[in-house]
Amino acid sequence: MKRLWSLLAPLLLAACSPPSVPDVTYFRLPPPAPLARAARPLSALPIEVGVFRGEGIYAEQALIYSLSADAGALRTYHYQLWSDPPSRGLQARLTAMLRAAGIAPLVTERLPASDPALRVHGRILRYERIPREGGYKAVVAFEMRVEQDSGEPLIEQTYAAEAAAADASMAATVQAFASAVDQAFARFYDDLAALGQDSHAG
DSSP: OHHHHHHHHHHHHHHHSOOOOOOOEEEOOOOOOOOOOOSSOSOSSOEEEOOOEEOGGGGSSEEEEOSSTTOOSOEEEEEEEESSOHHHHHHHHHHHHHHHHTOSSOEESOOOTTSOOEEEEEEEEEEEEEEETTEEEEEEEEEEEEEOTTOOEEEEEEEEEEEEOSSSSHHHHHHHHHHHHHHHHHHHHHHHHHHHHHHHHO
């Protein structure tokens, strides 16, 4: 009897012990795809890229997902987080991309309010993992606004994109997020560069 108890006791204790808590994993986007190098600077003014606005769950650090293809209901992962809130990560990514493209003599994340500049404001409309046939995809959408110091908008438009993940892993979804973000930012960059072409033509 004692021998039977000694064999069963570890199994009973294991059955009563609480399940292990998963490790929290922090993800960051891989380096961005480079934009086409600007033929000439947009203007002599510096460009300031502000922190993106994220409302509701888009202000959180957790990755957002949906169980349905129409994304009618959104959820957040408890243990799958971005290393930075998307509002800050997107600001840093767009700043680096515009700076590398040479679209202005200075592209920065912060300037004194009194300094003349072109100011870029972004708002996160969508930033989620969505199921698709055979896997997942990343869907993003940003409302982008470019202002002169007068507050007059030069650009006010929504840029959306999506990219399929290579497999069902979260790492593949993060790669898909990077691809979708870069697609949306490339379209915004084209419109931003067109402002410079118009000003030089005039």
